[in-house]
Amino acid sequence: MFVDDLVIRGGLVVDGTGAAGREAAVFVRDGRITAVESGSARPARRAIDARGQIVAPGFIDIHTHSDFTLPLNPRAEGKIRQGVTTEVVGNCGFSAAPALPGTAAMLREYLAASAPWLPFADTTFAEYMDALPPVSVNTIMQVGHHTLRLMTVGMEPRPATTDELSHMERLLEEALEAGALGLSSGLFTAPGCYANADEIHALARVLARRGGQYASHIRDEANRVREAVREAIAVAEATGVHVQIAHLKLSGTDNWGGAADLLGEIAAVRARGIPVDCDQYPYDTATNPLRNLLPTWIQDGGVPAMLERLGTRDLRRRLRGDITRNGLNNFGAISSWDAVRVAVSPHLPDEAGMSMGEIARRRGIDPLDAVCDFLIEDRGHTRILVTSMSEADVDEITRAPWVLVGSDANALAPEGVTGQGKPHPRSYGTFARVLGRAVRERRLLTLPQAVFKMTGGSAAALGLTDRGVLKTDAWADITVFDPQAIAERATYDDPHRYATGVSTVIVNGTVVIDGGDHTGAVPGRVLRFQRSVRR
Ligand SMILES: [Zn+2]
Numbered sequence: 065m066f067v068d069d070l071v072i073r074g075g076l077v078v079d080g081t082g083a084a085g086r087e088a089a090v091f092v093r094d095g096r097i098t099a100v101e102s103g104s105a106r107p108a109r110r111a112i113d114a115r116g117q118i119v120a121p122g123f124i125d126i127h128t129h130s131d132f133t134l135p136l137n138p139r140a141e142g143k144i145r146q147g148v149t150t151e152v153v154g155n156c157g158f159s160a161a162p163a164l165p166g167t168a169a170m171l172r173e174y175l176a177a178s179a180p181w182l183p184f185a186d187t188t189f190a191e192y193m194d195a196l197p198p199v200s201v202n203t204i205m206q207v208g209h210h211t212l213r214l215m216t217v218g219m220e221p222r223p224a225t226t227d228e229l230s231h232m233e234r235l236l237e238e239a240l241e242a243g244a245l246g247l248s249s250g251l252f253t254a255p256g257c258y259a260n261a262d263e264i265h266a267l268a269r270v271l272a273r274r275g276g277q278y279a280s281h282i283r284d285e286a287n288r289v290r291e292a293v294r295e296a297i298a299v300a301e302a303t304g305v306h307v308q309i310a311h312l313k314l315s316g317t318d319n320w321g322g323a324a325d326l327l328g329e330i331a332a333v334r335a336r337g338i339p340v341d342c343d344q345y346p347y348d349t350a351t352n353p354l355r356n357l358l359p360t361w362i363q364d365g366g367v368p369a370m371l372e373r374l375g376t377r378d379l380r381r382r383l384r385g386d387i388t389r390n391g392l393n394n395f396g397a398i399s400s401w402d403a404v405r406v407a408v409s410p411h412l413p414d415e416a417g418m419s420m421g422e423i424a425r426r427r428g429i430d431p432l433d434a435v436c437d438f439l440i441e442d443r444g445h446t447r448i449l450v451t452s453m454s455e456a457d458v459d460e461i462t463r464a465p466w467v468l469v470g471s472d473a474n475a476l477a478p479e480g481v482t483g484q485g486k487p488h489p490r491s492y493g494t495f496a497r498v499l500g501r502a503v504r505e506r507r508l509l510t511l512p513q514a515v516f517k518m519t520g521g522s523a524a525a526l527g528l529t530d531r532g533v534l535k536t537d538a539w540a541d542i543t544v545f546d547p548q549a550i551a552e553r554a555t556y557d558d559p560h561r562y563a564t565g566v567s568t569v570i571v572n573g574t575v576v577i578d579g580g581d582h583t584g585a586v587p588g589r590v591l592r593f594q595r596s597v598r599r
Contacts, residue, residue, distance in 0.1 A: 068093045068108035069573060075114025075544060078512050080121040080519035080533040082465070085512065090119055092540040095573035100534055112568055114544050120515045121534050122149025122541030122571060123495050124522040127279070127310050127343045127470025129155055131205070132179035133482050134475055138199040138586055141477035145562045145582070146495040147543030149571045150531060150591070151475065154206035155310060156281040157250030160184060161192030161207070162235055164215050173367055174214060176445045177353030180410045181481045189235070190242035198586040200576050201475070202541070204526065205590065206279060207239035209249040209267070210256045219366040221258050229263060233270050240270070243592025245526065246277035246305075251292070252284060252394040253356045254363040261295060268303040275593070277526070279308035286316035286396030286452075293326065297333050297340055306339040308525060311472045312461055315350065315452040316396015323460035327467075334466070341525040343470035344461045346497050348453040349556070350395065351407055351472075351488040354446040355439055357392040358383060367444040374436045384432055395452045401431035405556075408447040408485030412438070416485040417557065420448070449488055449556065462498065463508045468525060469498055469518040478560035489559040493552030496563035500551040511547060528591075544568035 068091040076085035077100060091099040091108060099106075125143060131153035134140060143151065153159075158178060163171050163186050172184040187195065189207055196203065212235050216228040224232065236247055247267055250256045268278055278299055282292035293309060300307040309330070314322045333340055355363060355370065362383070363370050373379050391397040398404065402421035409415050415423065415438075424434035438446060461467055471494035476482040490497075495518060502508045509517075523532025530538050543566060550565030569577035574587035 070110040071108035072112045072114050075117045075119035077119045078515045082516040097538050097540050117546050120543050121519040122543050123147045123518040124150045126152050126468050126522040130475040134199045137477050137482045140200040140475040142492040143475040144200050147566045149541040150202040152204040155248045157208045157210035157256045159208035159211045161187050162189045177447050189239035199588045200586050201588040205244045206248045213255045221364045236270050240274045240276045248279040250281040257360045268299045268305050271305045272303045277306040281310045300338050309342040312342040312344050314457050320454040323457035343468040345472045345490045346462045349451045351449050354448045359386045403451040405449050407449050407487050409442045410445050411442045462502050465513045468522045489554035492554035496552040540573040542570040
């Protein structure tokens with residue numbers, strides 16, 4: 065008879081299906097769950113005492129950008145200490161591969177405001193997937209539409225030609241063949257925004273043929289959010305491809321109060337059986353490269369062209385007119401430039417944490433001039449935080465039991481290269497904030513509902529059948545936490561702080577967080593999607 069590697073005893077098992085918790089022991093052997101049993105006294109090589117705690121499936125962070133930090137922070141500290149065991153990367157149209165021969169420098173420049181410290185190399189998508197070093201979490205990879213466009217059309221503001229489109233389709237096929245989940249897009253900014261619906265539908269037909277999925281940072285999250293949501297839904301309706309609407313929100317003061325209506329529209333589409341899911345990070349503040357707040361035409365031709373343009377008086381006049389009329393690109397109207405603060409500015413590191421309003425007042429100049437000057441001085445690499453949502457809308461979306469949890473953030477650590485600047489606290493806090501603030505303090509959700517939004521619900525959206533639920537034969541990704549203690553500690557002023565309340569995290573049967581400490585183990589796998597081609 066086999067003896068199990070370990071058993072977690074005495075905790076309340078919240079299995080990830082949304083069902084209420086029950087007292088049971090969870091047994092693990094050779095990376096898999098062998099049993100979830102009540103009243104079992106069966107021995108195992110190691111017993112973990114979970115009395116007073118919740119035993120849940122490891123959390124699936126369905127929308128992240130940890131591809132930009134995992135090679136630098138393979139222990140995935142900020143995430144795994146919240147209980148995250150799987151990260152979906154390559155989102156919002158951004159991926160570090162493929163990089164065709166001679167394009168690595170261009171890609172590095174393009175992604176500098178998101179991945180300032182990542183080394184880039186010419187690589188196929190398959191080589192890229194193979195090159196990820198061993199890390200503590202599982203990863204699911206997507207290829208980015210921005211990246212495909214950079215490889216074929218560059219930063220030119222126009223539709224792709226037939227040849228360019230078939231080149232993009234070929235690159236997408238290669239990524240899917242290598243085991244990528246699917247395609248992500250970021251239609252709100254350049255160069256993805258230059259694609260029309262036909263281009264996206266053509267790529268989605270490749271996904272349909274090969275069983276891939278589509279995740280979208282939609283074309284606009286502010287004044288045209290309804291149209292943008294419908295554009296994403298139309299992809300699912302036309303092709304049958306699963307569509308993941310990223311970080312659902314209503315940005316811009318003019319759009320506040322619209323969450324219930326927007327959720328109602330998406331829920332009605334889901335009720336018709338259209339394969340659409342959404343995710344959300346539970347904060348009223350977003351983060352993005354500063355340049356993406358400006359009208360998209362500012363980036364035509366790429367970063368160097370933008371920096372040159374930003375210095376001219378005429379352009380600033382046009383910029384001011386555009387922003388006065390339409391608000392900020394993707395973010396709409398803000399209360400003032402004090403709502404925009406510097407998160408990470410590689411060439412002006414001392415300015416992190418300061419708002420654009422403050423910087424303008426200190427310099428004695430107009431805020432928009434301060435924005436333009438700052439972009440030039442930081443070579444376009446500045447990343448900002450923008451408080452653009454209402455708390456009521458954020459809570460309304462959090463409350464929806466079918467909206468999944470995704471941090472939209474990188475795995476960071478206070479020590480080392482990723483500990484720089486003042487990034488969004490969601491990197492360290494998203495999951496702890498949902499379980500602490502939304503469940504325990506505000507009672508927006510029950511605990512089993514919240515756990516479902518970060519485990520079983522996400523697994524179903526991704527088509528994973530052997531993760532996200534605690535059941536016999538599933539992979540042993542397990543998180544044990546104290547429901548009374550779990551809390552985020554990261555703040556906007558002091559973001560590099562780990563969440564508390566998670567005692568044990570197991571990935572593929574290996575203990576990574578043990579008694580609240582990282583063991584140094586890196587048992588994560590790249591989860592490859594293998595599928596038969598539909599002809
Ligand atoms: Zn995004």
